[in-house]
Amino acid sequence: MKRFKFLEHTADVKFQAFGNTIEEAFRNSALALKETICDEIEVKEKKKKIISIKQKDFESLLYSFLEEILYLLDAEDFLISKVSKIKIDNKFNLKATIMGDRASEYEFTNQVKAVTYNDMFVRMEKEPDPRNQKKKIESWRTQVVLDV
Numbered sequence: 001m002k003r004f005k006f007l008e009h010t011a012d013v014k015f016q017a018f019g020n021t022i023e024e025a026f027r028n029s030a031l032a033l034k035e036t037i038c039d040e041i042e043v044k045e046k047k048k049k050i051i052s053i054k055q056k057d058f059e060s061l062l063y064s065f066l067e068e069i070l071y072l073l074d075a076e077d078f079l080i081s082k083v084s085k086i087k088i089d090n091k092f093n094l095k096a097t098i099m100g101d102r103a104s105e106y107e108f109t110n111q112v113k114a115v116t117y118n119d120m121f122v123r124m125e126k127e128p129d130p131r132n133q134k135k136k137i138e139s140w141r142t143q144v145v146l147d148v
Helices: 022-038 058-076
Strands: 004-007 013-019 047-054 078-088 093-102 114-129 132-147
Touching: 004 022, 013 022, 022 058, 022 078, 022 093, 022 114, 022 132, 047 058, 047 078, 058 078, 058 093, 058 114, 058 132
Parallel strands: none
Antiparallel strands: 004 013, 013 132, 047 093, 078 093, 114 132
């Protein structure tokens, strides 16, 4: 399964991220945000940050998660490298451990101003199993538009 893909958008950056679990879809959304910021540059894993968020639904949770990553970039000079741990419960609580480095050590390809709710969704989908067309596979998909 691919992790994410970028979609055409007139002025901003739009992507969809995928996962077999909700956590994997959120992890891949964070990686799409990171790639938007600094392309495919390898960011070292020198620092660790813990993110804890509670929201009312998956869209608000995804929005807050990605906004927290942008906040860490702007306020604490922290650029994400990867999401090493993430847990989301059925009450929309998220706890994540992210790894990264000082942002000032890297060149940015895009200045991401904000995450938007425009066209945002988080949903579970059922697709045909390529090995057995009579079965369905559940997977998660997110869609996000970033203001650049």
